[in-house]
Amino acid sequence: MQTKKRKSPSLRFRGYTDDWEERKLGEVGKTKSGIGFSDAQQGGKQGTPFYKVSDMNNPGNEVVMMNANNYASDSQLKENKWNPINPQNSGVVFAKVGAAIFLDRKRIVDTSFLIDNNMMSYLFDSSWNRYFGKTLFEKLRLSRFAQVGALPSFNGSDVEDIKVMIPEESEQKMIGDMFEKLDDIIALHQRKLDLLKEQKKGFLQKMFPKNGSRVPELRFSGFADDWEERKFFESIASTIDFRGRTPKKLGMDWSDSGYLALSALNVKNGYIDPLADAHYGDEKLYRKWMSGRELKKGQVLFTTEAPMGNVAQVPDDNGYILSQRTVAFETKEDMMTNDFLAVLLKSPLVFNNLSALSSGGTAKGVSQKSLKGLSITVPLDIDEQQKIGSFFKHLDDTIALHQRKLDLLKEQKKGFLQKMFV
Missing domain, CATH: 3.90.220.20 (DNA methylase specificity domains)
Structure with missing residues (x-):
């Protein structure tokens, strides 16, 4: 017996009861693949952002906007006849070839951009709330739709043929706003965690002797003997x-x-x-x-x-x-x-x-x-060892606390993705 397909999510904002509409992605947006460019054409510091698969290395999807490491100047665009992608609303970019597909990482871009030929973009039309669209793509797990062979890949029609359920624009906005705030909180906790880890790295550098030295650069007061x-x-x-x-x-x-x-x-x-x-x-x-x-x-x-x-x-x-x-x-x-x-x-x-x-x-x-x-x-002095150990133990406890908070937030987001999308 065939199970009837759900037409609305299990968790909704108050006031919304209408069924969501099933659409193919190709009906409400379009895909565009990237272009090939040589190493010599990379490394610019200003101009049109140029994204590669390596720009997707940071795990997760919490970072809303892509951060470009390469740019194409106006003269490069003209010389190579490159036409930047100009999203009217915004677009999602993702890997389209190779093992990177299975990382299922997406980033959102809302300015003119270029991508290399290992990447693809999906450009939202005006009917989308951009953050709802970005979050829907997280829920999709595009890797399920890849053509698996010697080198897994997508083409434009693979993505445009995917059927999705979409609510009216006002409900999209409610959902998109909620996930944007949640992603901002996740990003804030990630930045705090990264800062604490950098601080620990700095203390480790200064509170232990470097090669050939018998004393560290930074010590607790009252200790002066060689280690x-x-x-x-x-x-x-x-x-x-x-x-x-x-x-x-x-x-x-x-x-x-x-x-x-x-x-x-x-x-x-x-x-x-x-x-x-x-x-x-x-x-x-x-x-x-x-x-x-x-x-x-x-x-x-x-x-x-x-x-x-x-x-x-x-x-x-x-x-x-x-x-x-x-x-x-x-x-x-x-x-x-x-x-x-x-x-x-x-x-x-x-x-x-x-x-x-x-x-x-x-x-x-x-x-x-x-x-x-x-x-x-x-250090020969056990008291100095205890002070150093206690200092880093407290720091590690703080790092672990922030890590647990971050993990909990990500689990909460995962739960909302399951319940607030069809």
Whole structure:
């Protein structure tokens, strides 16, 4: 039995009850593909914006307007007989060839522009509210309509044949305005998060010695002694590493709840993401796996590969299973604090040295054997270590808070996209 197609969304603004109208995109707008241009024709700083697929590298669709890295001058336009695209209302641009299609990223443009031949634009006609249209394109997931072959691609007719449901203009405006405000809030939180990360990067540069130096540029008052150079494992009592261990090798399996497994996918920089690659073990699996090596609050976790170098700390004493591509360090308390170690592993010099010691092609990895060759420079005074560790721990907590807020906003937007469009 065929399901009757819905003609209105499940969540609407008060006062709107009429069915939405089904239209092909080609009936209410038009597509236009880009042009080829050589490297020598790129790099202008003013003129008509020239967009390429690389301009879509920033993830997500929250950035409303495209930011151009290249411009074409009037003389270039004339010499090459290029005709800029002139949207009457505005247009959405997206990748039309290659793997970039599957990133499903769109950007909106409302001034004259050029795009390269790996991109396509869809120009809204005057019946669209531009922000409603931009948000509808986010909901569409254009990658579903790509011609899949050796090189996935769209052509104009592929896009123009897509059927969409569209409300009257006043409802479009209500929806568009709401999503524009939501995107502005998301962008604001993203900027705050980016600023905090840049501040942390700056402090890491200044609060740890550079190569060949024994003192950092920036220190807490009351500390003036040189730092000491030593081998990494001189400060480590033991390393907990269950490389290769899986539930099946223990004759068991994951559960729907219980003790969270910590892997290279959910150990992020500065925090644990319980939603990423979430696997759980029951009491029996936890005891069999972790017996005698239980993780304690504050212990430093380090991802050894894919990705290499993420650092977080065990957040509490609730019990966790140490899983794939992640190790935990137990420090010698009289030589190094956990909080300081967590920061030290992310300091520029140590991270660069770790990268130099790592092996592998695309997915770099570092082993315990290679860690034996790692030299570190640390303050002998444990009080100085504690101050540095506490400072960065507070900063990391603030970054994690903003990250959670941002993730929540994006999840809310995803929910609204599902409920406010047909």
